[in-house]
Amino acid sequence: MNTAIPAAKARTGVSGLDTILAGGLSAGHVFLLEGNPGAGKTTIALQFLIEGARLGERGLYITLSETESELRAGAASHGMVIDGNIEVFEVVPPESLLDADQQQSLLYSSDLELGETTREIFAAFERVKPSRVVLDSLSEIRxxxxxxxxYRRQILALKHYFARQGATVLLLDDLTSDVLDKTVHSVVHGVIHLEELTPGYGSERRRLRIMKYRGQAFRGGYHDFTIQTGGLVVFPRLVASEHRTSYSRDNVSSDIAELDLLLGGGLESGSSTLILGPAGTGKSTFSFQFLAAAIGRGEKAAAFVFDEELGLLFGRLKALGMDLEAMVDAGLVHIEQVDAAELSPGEFAHRVRDCVDKSGAKTVIIDSINGYQAAMPDENSLILHMHELLQYLNRQGTNTFLTVAQHGLVGDMKAPVDVTYLADTVILLRYFEAAGRVRRAVSVIKKRTGFHEDTIREYRIEASGLTFGGPLIGFQGVLRGVPEFVSDTTSLMSRDSGDGGNS
Structure with a gap:
């Protein structure tokens, strides 16, 4: 019986990319790295060679389109140093081909240049004897x-030559000469495609996908990445099914008896809760109430805030009896201000996962989905991202709280994106008018994990926090915002103290 021996892998040195490639590039093969100018090809190539040098492997960077000084300057901007086991070989046209008086008339100059270029490449390889090679770029050879x-014969010649030498090779293609030409795709062992997207507002977004990898399973689809000082960082697409853990499914309390009653005794651990309502109804206050309760139980928590400035949030919650800033200073809460214009959805999911993995947070707040949607205008992709993120958090035993601001204040209100079916529990907040005042009401309209009250309760946001009244039995039509009086107003909360307009 023959036992297959796993192929050796050449690690790329790019954070996250080796995960997508199931360990790296198969050693001794030729790979294509393609993308428009500025997509990050040269940076990946340099990281690939520097990782090899770190492992004691010789590297050769063959450049046909960029000068050696430009290459070294670009590397220096990332804090990379090209020396030691890495050699840069700059291919320049023979001097005779630049001299008009010595140009051949019976042969095309391209024939001479191509042959001379190939000989120079082979000569450089024989001199350096590298294990890793980068050829930049194929556009010049094409x-x-x-x-x-x-062109195909030339690529095949290069492939067979490098294969005989056992080198792992990255061919770079900037797609400037012929975007539709897939000649190299059929020849090489694998293809990595880089893309750069420019949104209507905000910084550029970059993503990559593995288009081909012979004899090797890999993580398909698009993966967001960024170019930072130090090189590329890739954020592998989150697959929730790969992250299963065991945990105790206990009830989680909000520390408010009336709210727990409304929720049928509390929330089950490892579940997601969507808090839905118009602006100013207290969605953030509800979610941070659960966070404060988690801290009181001795757990860790995290919050990712898209919409509100953190200083304002700290001050507002402190006025309600929740000293969030002190919790952060004590290391009990990790909180991030998220700029949707500068952050891709893949990077955001990576940050959430990294936070949960490192801190063990059992409560996570995403405030709000409106801000998260701004990072991904495509609603269908947003739903898929949210599904994987929530499934991952649920499988870690984490309670996730999402807020969504609906359009409008009363009457028929719409949410910018419908994620109600993704959440295990949905809490609906509403304004309503009664006895000449604007009031707030809360109801639980969905709970997958058990019983919940079907009543509608009035609540207030006071200096002591959230306070709740009994079921609003004297009205109907509260959820529409303009209720009808049906019996009496004894179920309304007294107005002994005022409330604030917190959201």
Missing amino acids: LLAQSSLR
Whole structure:
């Protein structure tokens, strides 16, 4: 019986990319790294060679389009140093081909240049004897070849030569000469495609996908990445099914008896809760009430805030008896101000996962989905991202609280994106008018994990926090915002103290 021996892998040195590639690039093979100028090809190539040098492998960077000084300057901007086991070989046209008096008339200059270029590449390889090679870029070879047939033969010649030497090779293609030409795709062992997207507002978004990898399973689909000082950082697409843990399914209290009653005794651990309502109804206050209760139980928590400035949030919650800033200073809560214009959804999911993995947070707040949607205008993709993120958090035993601001204040209100079916519990907040005052009401309209009250309760936001009244039995139509009086107003809360307009 033959036992397959796993192929050796050449690690790329790019954070996250080796995870997508199931360990790295198969050693001794030729790979294509393609993308438009500025997508990050050169940075990946440099990280690939520097990782090899760190492991004691010789590296050779063959550049046909960029000068050695430009390459070294670009590396220096990332804090990378090209020396030691890495050699840069700059291919320049022979001097005779630059001299008009010595140009051949019977042969095309492209024939001479292509042959000379190939010989120089092979000579450099024989001199350096590298284990890792980068050839930058194929666009120059494609232009010299002039025809598709000669170009394919040239690529095959390069592939077979490097294969005989056992080198792992990255061919870079900037897609400037012929975007539709897939000649190299059929020849190489694997293809990594980089894309740069420019949204209507905010910084550029970059993503990559593995288009081909012979004889190797890999993580498909698009993966967001950023170019930071130090190199590329890739955020592998989150697959929740890969992250299963065991935990006790206990009831989680809000520390407010009336709210727990409304929820049928509390929330089950490892579940997600959506708090839905118009602006100013107290969605953030509800979610941070659960966070404060979690801290009181001795647990860790995290909050990712899209919409509100953190200083304002700290001050507002402190006025309600929740000293969030002190919790952060004590290391009990991790909180981040998220700028939707500068952050891709993949990076956001990575931050949430990294926080939960490192801190063991059992309560996570995402405030709000409106801000998260701004990072991903495509609603269908947003739903898929949210599904995987919530499934991952649920499987870690984490309670997740999402807020969504609906359009409008009373009457028929719409949410910018419908995620109610994703959440295990949905809490609906509403304004309503009664006895000449604007009041607030709360109801639980969904709970997958057990019983919940079907009543509607009035609540107030006071200096002591959230306070709740009994079921509003004297009205109907409260959820529409304009209730009808049906019996008496004894179920309304007294107005002994005022409330604030917190959201």
